[in-house]
Amino acid sequence: MTTTPLAHRATAVAARATDLSKVYGEGETQVVALDRVTVDFRQAEFTAIMGPSGSGKSTLMHCVAGLDTFSSGSARIGDTELGSLKDKQLTQLRRDKIGFIFQAFNLLPTLTALENITLPMDIAGRKPDKQWLNTVIEMIGLSGRLSHRPAQLSGGQQQRVAVARALASQPEIIFGDEPTGNLDSRSGAEVLGFLRNSVRELGQTVVMVTHDPVAASYADRVIFLADGRIVNEMAHPTAERVLDQMKAFDAKGRTS
């Protein structure tokens, strides 16, 4: 994947949602979490999904990542349509094609850092690519702590291990759900830096849900959601512009 020509990469789509809807409940208690959302996540691009709480940003990510089911529309990873997959196939898809970084609880406490990094490959029964593994570990800067257990690592280090795990299996796309939500600003900046580097230098595709304008400013593109719909999109974001946009939503929310 790293050898794919840049020109091609710029246009190829890693994941796509088309008219994607997710509805909870029925009748009067019905809640529309996603309302016919259509969006492309392009290869080798770092996309941030933003929006106020309850806007559906996490739901969108979960549906596209095959973690959650949706009511109608379509979601694809590469050429694979997720709607028609059974749990077993979805599990396999996540294992082989997707990397995950969660807000907390990314690591198994019983495994060492290195074992945690290679866990998806162990599950798949694949041997990790030694060279690639070293590259990732080097980049993340964890060489000295590979035999440590998660309890012996700081929060930032734990999250870096999680990033390394997501990168190690060379997935088609990495999804992050508030990956820096539990970190102090310095550790957060480090983790975001790694994610950006993986996109810039390794050609990785990353989609991240966040509510932090600073975190969003690391992305190439920001998608704004409100009430289950995409309301705006911003290329080459900066923290100030994102913040302004968010404030605008807030104001709109208050006046309407």
Next chain:
Amino acid sequence: MFRTALRNVLAHKARLLMTVLAVMLGVAFVSGTLVFTDTLGNAFRNQSAKGYDKVAVAVEGPHSNIGNAAPIGIPVTTLEKIQDLDGVAEATGRVSGFAGVADQKGKLIGAGWANRGGNHFPGQNGEDEAYDFARGAAPAKNGQVALDKATADKGDYRVGDTVRVATTGPVKEYALSGVFTTEDGAVNAGGSLVLFDTAEAQRLYAKPGVFHDINVSAKSGFSDEKLLASVKPLLPKDADAQTGAALADQEAKDIKQGMTNLNTMLLAFAAIALFVGVFLIANTFTMLVAQRTRELALLRAVGASRRQVKRSVVLEALLVGAIASVVGFVLGLGLAVGLRSAMSAFEVQIPAGPLVVSPLAVFAALAVGILITVLAAWLPARRAAKIAPVAAMSSVHAAATSKSLVVRNSIGGVLTLAGVVAVFAGAASGGGNGRMMIGAGAFLALLGVMVLIPLLSRPVIALARPLLNRLFGVAGKLAGQNAVRNPRRTGATASALAIGLTLVTGLTVIGVTVGQAIDKSTTSNVRADYLVTMASGDAVDSSAVTALEKAKGAVGVSPQQALMFKVEGDYTSASAVSAQDMEKVFNLKTVTGSLDTLADGGLAVAEKTAESNGWQAGDTVTVAFEKDGRATEKKKLTIGAVFEDNEMVSSYVLATDLVAPYYEKPDIREVWVKMDGGETAANEQALVDALGDNPAMNIMDKQDIRNMFGGLINTMLNIMYGLLGMALIIAILGVVNTLAMSVFERQQEIGMLRAIGLDRARVKRMIRLEAVVISLFGAVIGVALGTFLAWAIGETLRDSIPNYALVLPYGRIAIFLLLAGLVGVLAAMWPARSAARLNMLTAIKTE
């Protein structure tokens, strides 16, 4: 606080259900046993009271006080004198003994020990009040018998039919004169009763004109006690007389005594269930407290005192214990009823009677159930009280305390060490004292190991890890690590199986070892092809010995007579054998001298006895035999041979010819027969024919002989396996409990694993393997400890059992381990399912 406790119980119904089940089982066994015993006792008391209803005074003839020779009896003249006493309505003379009835196919009806024969004693009105004739009439002359109704029905006999009846002598044919019903206890308990006319019964069981017992009924207006006082002076010395009521009591007590074994066994089951239950309850409450850390801290923060928190947990235990006890008690009633029908299925008929529920039974069941639960919850409750209010503020439910195990391990280490040292010391010193020490040591060691079990879990489970990794990949690797994550919990879970398997393995190893030793000495000491005994366990009649000697193909027939005689002034038991044929049926290894000397009136002595008395072949000892219950004049006997100890004969062996003059009815326990051509169907038939197709005689071939000597051990082991089943059931409950808790605590982890690609099947496998690993861990500890204890006890038996060698029944041990593994798989079913079904998103998000 009560409301909080109640709410908590209701909120954790599923988890507490496991606890309830364990307590319930224990209480069910306790109450079932007590109710069953009370009911039985009551039924037998009523039964006996009815049986002796009309008996004012019961006279028992004098017994020979040595050995089990026949009662000497009361002459008819005494009976006549009693009959003439003032106030006596009727004096009935009784003789009784073994009488087996053959069914139409020639097989014995009923179990040997319950086949009785007696006399019909017509009173002044010509009737015997003890028996009511339903059909036909009483046996009036020689050649007639009457049968109890149940036996007549089983044998399909009608009045007028010819019935083959075996007594101690040869089989005889009688005409069935009538069928009767009776309140006789033995008959009501499922035995058979044959009535002869008095003269025939006396000929068979005593001597003409002699009775064993006399039952006296009173005219109205005469009290039993008064009658007893006037009867007593008429009786021969050594005869015993009691009032009917006293005898009824005695009889009921005796029968109840016979049930003690069953009682002990049931209570042992109860004890096991409750003992293991303690671990389970403590474990459950520890988990509940851990799970509710924040909740309890909040209670503390809003002002609840430590005592209040503790009390709320204890109250919860009290509620659970009470519910479990009540349900257990009801189950126990069912168990008591079930036991009664189970007994009748084994042809042991228990007289009908109402279910007796004594206040003591109710109290004991409830007290045991509640106390055990509260005691077990005490430590967790204390731990709950120690939770600091600030814990309410901290995030995530606190992971189970990984408090240092140093104190616990030190205590466990000391206990185990003390126990093991005691066991070794006991094994070294041997004998009864040694066994006492081993018993105490075993208890300490078991306790110590249970305390140490969390420490042991890591290294023992670590041994299995490589195998898990190789066979089951990621799921196996994670399962192995999860199993040792919380050593306390793993330990507590494995304890149930460990205790159960320690007991069962220990007993199995001892049983199999002793069984094999006995089997080996049976096969090496016995040359005979057949062993003939009475089904009733009575003595074999001399006529049977003569008949066997005439059997076609019999080359060696040695009756073995049990007797008591005095050696150098002390009574001791001895075996009398046929001097000519003894070496044809036995393979006694002589140390010095020769067994040929038996024929010349010599005495053979077992090696250990000779050693302890300082005798050698050629020495002379003074002996005295017994005649009519009295020791005879002294006699000098020469020790002709010293032989190696074995189970087949007593420590003293003599020739039958030598003792014949002293014993009118020799107590021949068994007859060993060597046949020309060995064990063949034709030879067996020849013996059956020689004995006149006697249904009351057992003819055992070599396999039967081995089973007889080793059979008891197998029966005992089978009971123990019931115990194993019990331990397994409780272990399943414990493992389910632990796993459910683990799955709950690791929701986020499992969610994450599912998200990054672990499929449902492997999540299930991971949980299942964890359960199997924990179960096998407990089983391995139990098997190891059990084997060690069995070895130690075996060492103390070494001296008393020839051919002793420790045998490890690998097959059975493998089955135990397999069962333990199965426990894991079964227990994991539900927790594994719920883990696999976990919603990933909510699991990851729960804080």
